[in-house]
Amino acid sequence: MTSTPQDALAVTTAFAPRGGYRSPFAALARIETWRLARHPMFLVGTALGVLFTVMALNEQADKVTGDSLSLPVVALTVGLSAMIAAYHLTRSFHGAGELLEASPTSVTTRTTALCLAAGVPALVASAWLVVYYGFTPAALDVPEWMYGDFSHAEVAAVLVENSVVAAVGGTLLGIAAGRWWRFRGASAVLVLAVVVWTIGVLGLFSSTEGAPPAWFRWVRLFTPVGYFSSATQDDVSITSLTGSPWWYLVWVGTLCSLAALAALLWRSEGRTRRRLVRLGAVAVVLSVITYGLASATGLTQPVRTFPDGHSVVVTR
């Protein structure tokens, strides 16, 4: 006999008739959102992100670094921690499977409610954008020349992708993994896979030492978190990298949709399953097209910009 998790009892008692909820789905979504918001892993990750940011703003109060154009700290802390928390939340019900099968709410509906909880990491990640654009501390006040060949809007697209979209995508990926991966250590393997994928591609194909081979531009963006500007160590120049930030943002959005669809597909049946498979096929096609556009459009060669404003194309 399996013990019933307290959270499963809380969910089932949510179906008891009470005023204020139009459907069980609203109650489920509220419960899952609250569970994610107070999950210890998510709170630790958010705290780390705040700590690292405050330390960076204090240390670099008199200079702007290349990280100001990509905000990697949000994806590393809020994104990763949300992914792990979402995984554990999804797995927390596996011991109450028989009980939940007796509930009137379908598995797909419960998974959808879980997916909606991604709004919490999105909200937290957007706080960084509020600080960036609303308060603009000295360390984030990027001088005009450091934008290189990109417009303010394009840099904003990169920041949104590396913060809000990364947090949402991490959560959705954690839910999908929680549905399909049942082995011990899966959350660690998931984090490892995402980090190795990201660091591997970024490290190998986004080098700014000399001109990279032309074909690098087709693979360097194939990572869930990316950057389009790279400053030298002493910030004497900045290199604008190839690709289109806007299409890259859209492409990562399609990845988020694929993660959500993968989660929803678990134990779905009949017409719902067929509909999800069709949507998944469309999402895959869109993903391929948008990735192609992200790589093919925008800058075709890296451009190096200097503080006096002049730029040179990086050549071999």
Added chain:
Amino acid sequence: MISPGILGAATGIPWRPVATLTTAGLVLLGVAATWPTSAVAGSALVLGVAVLAAGTAYVLDEAAAEAVGATPTSLRARSVARLLVAAGVLALGSLGVVVLAITSGLGARLGVMVWLTGCVLVAVAAAAALRRRVAEPGDAVGGAILTVVIGIGLVNPFARWVDVFPSGDGERWAGALLVWGVVGAICLAVLARATRDPLA
């Protein structure tokens, strides 16, 4: 099937995540050793150490904690038996670091064993402390260790004061040794307290 007679109190260790993460960690150390001058060598090294530490977080998991708690073997004796497995993972990681130092030609790389040991101690101490509340703390501790180490390693927030993960000549080893010495001492104290028999 694993024989309890051979492994004793370590029989209950979830071997799959320990073996998977240890293998992954060694592979990453191997990547850093094979391409020591590549752009990803430093990141692979930090990630490999983080993964090895995350693997040791699972050695104290006990799915049948309530049943095992009723046996005459004390919590400390059981914990020591399991921590030997963590020591084994640490030994394998240290061997990987030696290979890294040899292939890169940098003797300073041997110092990576310091923060490898520190990370492993943090993982097992956190798992031992959390085991007081949860029978299988490995998933939670492993994920937390990975996130924290990766975050510190890549963002390097303490760069102004200390190099937390030094790996080459000319880096601030003295500060790192002091930091990891303090961390190690705290972890050993936590381990000693968390593994004492609850009835003692």
